[in-house]
Amino acid sequence: MEVIWKQRLHECGILAVLTIDRVEDAIPAAEALLRGGIFGIELTLRTTSALDALRTICEKVPEMLVGAGTVITPQQVVEVAQAGADFAVSPGLNIKVLEAAEEADLPFFPGIMSPSDIETALEYGHKLLKYFPAETAGGLSHLEAMATPYKHLGISFIPLGGLNKENCGNYLSHPLISAIGGSWIAPQKLIQSKSWDIIEENAREASLIMKQARSKHAATS
Numbered sequence: 001m002e003v004i005w006k007q008r009l010h011e012c013g014i015l016a017v018l019t020i021d022r023v024e025d026a027i028p029a030a031e032a033l034l035r036g037g038i039f040g041i042e043l044t045l046r047t048t049s050a051l052d053a054l055r056t057i058c059e060k061v062p063e064m065l066v067g068a069g070t071v072i073t074p075q076q077v078v079e080v081a082q083a084g085a086d087f088a089v090s091p092g093l094n095i096k097v098l099e100a101a102e103e104a105d106l107p108f109f110p111g112i113m114s115p116s117d118i119e120t121a122l123e124y125g126h127k128l129l130k131y132f133p134a135e136t137a138g139g140l141s142h143l144e145a146m147a148t149p150y151k152h153l154g155i156s157f158i159p160l161g162g163l164n165k166e167n168c169g170n171y172l173s174h175p176l177i178s179a180i181g182g183s184w185i186a187p188q189k190l191i192q193s194k195s196w197d198i199i200e201e202n203a204r205e206a207s208l209i210m211k212q213a214r215s216k217h218a219a220t221s
């Protein structure tokens, strides 16, 4: 299952982190991202509208790969699975949440930032992991050093936290990375102000950076 997800996330490349205050903004935000070439989101469960926004995008924007973010309780696992999420992520590693995701048959990528976290995730069968908060934890060099003892097991990462248009290319061209994510493409304020054109432009720019980073990597490897 994780091999398929590694591939799906690699194809998607970038997850736009969305925090949505009004359900009415869910579809326009998702459509602006699609127009700009971003096909994956992490919709955070940090607002009262989050679950309805998630359900709406799952139902009405089928081209979007929809991840639920900030999933930190077993109850939230059940709720996002019922809302139709394709997958879920958490900032940290909570065994009860992992067990609930397995029970709900929901693809789940827990957050890690230490070798101990990686080992716990591996113990529970997880090899596709969110690296959070990537930049303040030490960035790509920290991830490379931390992952070295586990590389032969086929682990792969989704870095989030502090990524932006300046630093995402480095991550995207690295073989340990399946996809990256960040809120800079569609920040909460731009969603609140319904700035769909700016979100579309940010998405287009990010998508171009991804293509350039990956073609550079392909040319040098």
Ligand code: 3PG
Binding pocket: 017, 042, 044, 069, 070, 160, 161, 162, 163, 181, 182, 183, 184
């Ligand atoms: C997340 O919710 O996954 C992160 O908070 C995204 O981090 P960023 O806002 O630094 O992109």
